[in-house]
Amino acid sequence: MSADCVQPGAGLGLKPQHFSQALECAEPGLWFEVHPENYMMDGGPRPAWLEAVRSRHPLSLHGVSLSLAGPDAPDEAHLKRLAQLAARMQPFLISEHLAWSRAGGRYFPDLLPVPRTGEMLRTVAANIARTQDVLKRRIALENPSHYLRMDTHTWSEPDFLAELVRRTGCGLLVDVNNVHVSAANVGVDAQAYLDALPADAILEIHLAGHSSDANLPGLLVDSHDAAVAAPVWRLYRRLVERIGARPTLIERDGNVPEFGELLAERGIAQDLLTRAAATEAVS
Template sequence: MEATPVPAGAGLGLKPQHFDAALSCAAPGLWFEVHPENYMMDGGPRLAWLEAVRGRHPIALHGVSLSLAGPDAPDAAHLQRLARLAARIEPVLVSEHLAWSRADGRYFPDLLPVPRTGETLARLAANIARTQDVLKRRIALENPSHYLHMDCHAWSEPEFLGELVRRTGCGLLVDVNNVHVSAANLGIDAAAYLAQLPADAIEEIHLAGHSRDHNLPGLLVDSHDAAVAPSVWALYRTLVARIGPRPTLIERDGNVPAFDELLAERDTAQDILAASRQVQEECAS
């Protein structure tokens, strides 16, 4: 299987119910992203399904369980399984989260926050380096969603992410919905946050929907169960205008609609990327 160039267009999170539609879709620039944890086996129908889609479209791997910010090093057996899957699928991008989910042999079903301190920075840098050494490739780190103030931060998040890029050579996956949710919950400026991120390090962008907490109506939740909100589209346009077109993914994990509805949302991102590319070409001519 030959390596596929990094896609310049917009993609979709790949869902089992959309297998036939994904396999047959011929939309230009379309690619798909999956959680590797669902495919880290040696065979079987699920892996065969992924390989079939990979034969038609580029695939990216978006991990949720390496616990890079946790107190323990990434699980060695897990990393080896991830490396075998990456060698088999040859993903165009591999990404993980600025979060933790494992400690003292216990696993937690969530992506938990960490204080942005020098100690956390050193631990994250070491774990990212271990992961990149095993995978023999650069990974991208995703910014988290925030719901509560933490008083122990020594760095702003854009500064923290920029320092991780400098120390490890990793890339960034910018989840614009996460930025919007965090800004609303913590009272920060989402546009200013995005403006501080190092443009050259941004390898991928995520777009998703959010919801309001029923018990705390003022709290936004990164629920991935709705269409991308107009406010998130506005932030995305501003970001792409600054950094240029980057691979962009539409995420939907709850209330998943028909494939054509997701594809239409993806086409909105594709149009924004195409317009940005045209501006770049006009400026270069």
């Protein structure tokens, strides 16, 4: 069956060591997500490998370097390469982060925090609009994890995201683990945060594990190196009960287990999505 005929359900991050299993797996609704920065070349094994998987499964591109909240407009050469990759791979979604990583020609190896002010709102909106104009498609914006309180915010994060949706027509990628981590670190009410997001704008959901450091009591780190924690599953269950089924990714970037173990965790999300879809069908 062509990937274009598959309705994305629960997906996995695509790892090189799992290529054969990913290609052969026939689980209903399975899709894969990659960072496009790893595939922006004209030829060679990487794009060929990705294209093979794309022929069997839907694909999503999750960027990490557009620096949409940075002071500089998105890099034109980078956007051109991203558009070329999207034209070749035809992902069902392209997403990026509410963060910055580039300023004045300097690049930083992190997704850095954003003061939610009116000025920042205009900057991010302009950068999203530029990105969507080049890609000729709607993108989704991911909510960040927070580790320190900032005193310069004039908008709540759900309201800030909702206003970006209104101004640019972009969608949202809701990372439930980021919400849980932020709740522990800076006192966000995780459930109230999720309840405040506009349901119609949510195009994809991320689930991941987190970690803690004994030297920093109470601080959670969005490390993607463990299974999804029980509180995150509870938040996710309530979210899909409210908004309905959405493509959902299990993220695992450290301590990556065997493909079968990831597939089993993915099955938990798929079961919840199936129930949510059934509820929608009879309501």
